[in-house]
Amino acid sequence: MQNFDFHNPTRIVFGKDRLAELDQLIAADARVLVLYGGGSVKRNGTLERVLANLGERAVFEFAGIEPNPQFDTLMRAVELVRQERIDFLLAVGGGSVMDGTKFVAAAAPYDGNAADLLGHGFAGLPVTEALPLGTVATLPATGSEMNMGAVVSHQGGKWPVMSPLLFPAFSVLDPTLTFTLPQRQVANGVVDAFVHVVEQYVTYPANARIQDRTAEGILKTLIEVGPITLAEPENYEARANLVWAATWALNGFIGAGVPHDWSTHMIGHELTALFGIDHGQSLAIVLPSVWKARKNQKREKLLQFAERVWDISSGSEEERIDQAIAKTRAFFESLGVKTKLSQYGVQAHQIGDVVSALEAHGMVALSEQGDMTPEISRAVLEDAFSD
Template identity: 40%
Template sequence: MLNFSYHSPTKILFGKDMEFEVGKEVANYGKKILLHYGGGSIKRIGLYDRVIDSLKKEGIEYIELPGVQPNPRLKLVRKGIEICKEEDIDLILAVGGGSVVDSAKAIGIGAKYDGDVWELFEKKAVPKDTIPVGVILTLPATGSETSNSTVVTNEETKVKVSVRSEIVRPAFAILNPETTYSLPKEQTSAGVSDIMAHIFERYFTNTRNVDLTDRLCEGTLRTLIKYAPIVLKEPNNYAARAEIMWTGTIAHNGILGLGREEDWASHKIGHEISAMYDTTHGVTLSIIFPAWMKYVYKNNVERFAQFAVRVFDVEADFNNPEVVALEGIRRLEEFFRSIGLPTTFKEAGIPTDKIDEMARRCISNSGGDSVGFFVKLYEKDVLEIYKLALE
């Protein structure tokens, strides 16, 4: 196990009706906020009205900035930064899914930076301060409600990259599973894929003697595998929704990666698909992760065999660990398909004529000559993974 330092300051309010507490939480940070959200979904489910009522009871002034899209856009982030600077905003309240939260985080650090916020994403500078961000989560997926990262897409250059910094962790996050009842099945499934991917990026490591976090990762994955089919059949099943929502937070608040080297190659490979075709993030991951696994499993067959046995109940065979490992990958693909997710470009209807360009961009956008740590992947490797994912 590697040395580590861990601090997660986000206050979590979990459960039914917790959104009614938002006014009191916001009041701890000031009296003027930027209310940031996506489209009309929070209004259709009545969440918007409940939030506004709670804010008004505490005398909170709010300026609205709707319009966040999946794969949040730099243009809207810049608009939010202008508002925050002009209006002297005390806190940004993100009401929605991970894209809204990521957009709010980017606005927060951009509003405290003298230059253009994109310089932070290009790694030309590091964020030193932020406007606090509060969250009311409506889509379990990205884990952004407690994570130390934010991902934004530059729509002009089609570059999707992240900023990772402890200062972007939200001040508080309100999680009411009831707000997820109305999610379309495809969003629920894509969210499950996203959550699983956050665990995979930590689980597949070459670091030895990390059995505790191995078991935590495996238990979280098994929870998703058990409850995802239930919420798809019973969308108003509170208990099942609660399990999924909490796994989304646990998967990406950092706890599962403590003491171990993480990978993150598959996310970067998937980001190029989202940047190029605006594909849902979770969908890119259900396509890329099985292909990545097939490409790298021989680097540590025993770990992949362990994954197969402990997560998908494949029968152990110490004489043939490769067979066990491959069966685990097959069962993962089977699971993705069972909840309506594609595992290839063809199944997703994604064009395949730009995989060479995406492989080049994946490496160039990484800031180095490779991506990943489980196996260092160069441009030719990324291209081969795309090819494995074609059909």
């Protein structure tokens, strides 16, 4: 096992009817900015309940954070924070709203050009302060409710934003708030959580048995409850397990002391930026082809994944790996998520645009071993294009 530090300060408030506790979670004299997206939290009553439970505090609203939150939009929120002397941010929504709120938290007290906060990747932001924030999560997918990371879109790219200062102080996870989500969003969320896990697990062995067994448990849970929560949107137990699985997929625990491979996410980000493909859909397209291209580098963990997650224990090594990849693809497709690039209207000649974007954004040494070149990324995309 590799050396690691593990620290996660986020308080999780989980279960039904917990919004009333917002009044105890935020200082009574706080000036609060509630940030949200396109209006679904208004239509389903969640925003009204949040505002009611903030009591007599000075409360302001910022609406319109997009899927794949845009830098320019977030900077308008930063202006409001500064103008109204906001001292607490509350994100109400899914991963994009939470990610955008984290960026606002870092950018609002920053003295320099906020665009300079983009481009630091996983190295962390050069900031010494950030506004405190909390979240009311309405979509199980990204794990942003319990981690220090975000992704912000700007000038055609998607930029990781990381800092220990961006852990939410608390996150309210009420599975009933997710009951009205469209099936497409739920399916994308299951895929996103699944891929978060395997990019910390299907790498190479580090003898991290606790992390491995936890990762395998999350994956098996997603396989079990994903189809149920799609078929039965108000099945509380299934949805509760999905919400908690998505949180644990990326709260730092299973990634402690083990190698990571975020190449599927980085390639997927470019597909979203260039073609508007949903984030979860982009991951379902890329992951099987990454594994096919990286069989030798990932062999031991792919075999472990095949046996422990998919119960595949017979056949040659090659056959077991191929079965595991096929089962993973079939799982994504069973959720209604297409897994080939051509199914989203992308043309073969546009693969070169994706590779160029990876190079332009500095994503030229992807993978857990830093050896996944642009040429390999091209081969991955060509394999992912069509059957």
